[in-house]
Amino acid sequence: MAREKFQTLTEPMFYILLTLREECCGTDVMARVSALTHGRVDLGPGTLYNLLDSFQQAEMIRETAVEGRKRSYLITDKGRETLRAEYRRLLALTEDYKTCVGEEDLS
């Protein structure tokens, strides 16, 4: 069965929303995600464009400024709530791991 959109977030979705807690444009999002994850998460421009479009349609981010081709965005309350929900889900996963495996097996 198809997963409901944005019920859980993929890594690129998570980091885009995380980055957009501060207003920035698409190219800044790419750079910040790469810096934040030390290059672990690569955000392709096609993927970023589609996600920004989808987030906007889902009212999870809003456009704040347009300068020529450059567009800036900022997360909305709905986006923040989705991000928090994802964080809680990840915490729950982590707690479950600790319960089952313990702290020692992280090497």
Next chain:
Amino acid sequence: MKDVKYRWNTLCLYDYRGVEEHLSAMAAQGWRLERAGNSLWKYRRADPAQVRYAVTYSAGASQFNPAPTEGQESLEELCAAAGWEKVCDWFQMQIFSTEDPAAVPLETDETLRLENIHRSMRKNFLPANVIILILGLFMSCSSFGTLFVRPLRFFESNARPFSGALFMLVALLEIYTLFHYYGWRRKSRRAIEDGGSCAPIRTRAYQRLNRTALALTALLCALYLLAELLGGESGLALFYAVYIPLFVLLVVLVRQTTVLMRRLKAPKWVNMAATLAVDFILAFALIGGLAFCAIRYGWFFGGRGAGETYLYQNMEWDAAPRQDFPLTLADLTGEEYGHVRRWLSRQGSFFLQERNYNEMVLPQDGRRASSIQYRIWDLRLPRLREPLLDDLLETQRGSEPYSFTISYVAEDPLSWDVGGSQGPEAVYRRWNGNKAAPIWVLVWPDRVVFLGLESQTIPLGESPAQEQINTIIRCLRPGA
């Protein structure tokens, strides 16, 4: 040395890997894509280089847009920041290139890539293919349906079997295309759910299929023209020999209108309206003009043919007989007529030839005109005789004001025998109610003749004189 090269593109719109690999291979050979037309792609010579190409899709892109949409501009901005330069677009496909081997790929999320491709395919690709499929199915079913309902109509011209086969080919190709797309999409979804990427497409096989379909279409058209030529329909063959390049010209001119309007930065709706208007006008002018020429100069089915005419008693008569008719009223009556008017129509296919002869005559002194009409069917497929006779001999119930029933009654073929096995093997006479009409159907194994005379030539209820029978059989028997 040429700096520009055009190639007929048979790639698939959602085969992003195929497009990327093809363009990288061309760049390695020293050819960079400059413009992607609907079918013809333009390449420009450059130094051979290792160029990476990547494509993504923008559902909002349209060939009618005067400039890139805001969405496309945003995408280009993001791609430029990542080191990718826009090359051109092909329908919704956006083509980028880079010589930086470390540039981040355009798409890094396969689920999103697949969703995006599907959104774009729903814009043009799928609706267009569904419409063409419906058209192809409708036309081929209508054509081949006739084969089962009225086989005679199916074989009475080459156009029906050939257009049926052509539309069947189109429908099959569309079915394959749609199945191929949905099959690819299903496989891709499964692969992505298993952590992989979109399913690969066998690009070369797909291209081979496209080329084969194109070659088959050309072969069918050539066979059709050949069949018309062999059937003696050089006028019809000429018509379609001109029609096919005119149709291609029409498609090119309509496409160029869209390109021109785009260059002139016309709004999308203006471009669409202009393209549609040019399509209608050119279709009317080119195809209508061709049809006019064909009718005017008698390319179709013989008709009146060319020749001088004159007016007498408000009717047009031939200055000299236009066509050689196998049987004329003069042959039957032995009279010389001062005024003669003839016309002939033909139709037929490789399997069946039909000629319809009409002659009207008027004696020199202008007494009452009389006429003769006969149709000859030559059958290359003997099985067609039965449906032909069913069609011809069908009893017709009259309706007001002609309330009599038309029926055909078998006569003794021996009465039409002229010796030497030349006579018909069956003869039917038409009856209008309870009156025998001077109309007969004469049947040979591979020829059927419908002979219609007037009561002036053969009085109602009477049979032709033996001498007239001899003339009719001598002139109309097979091989005459």
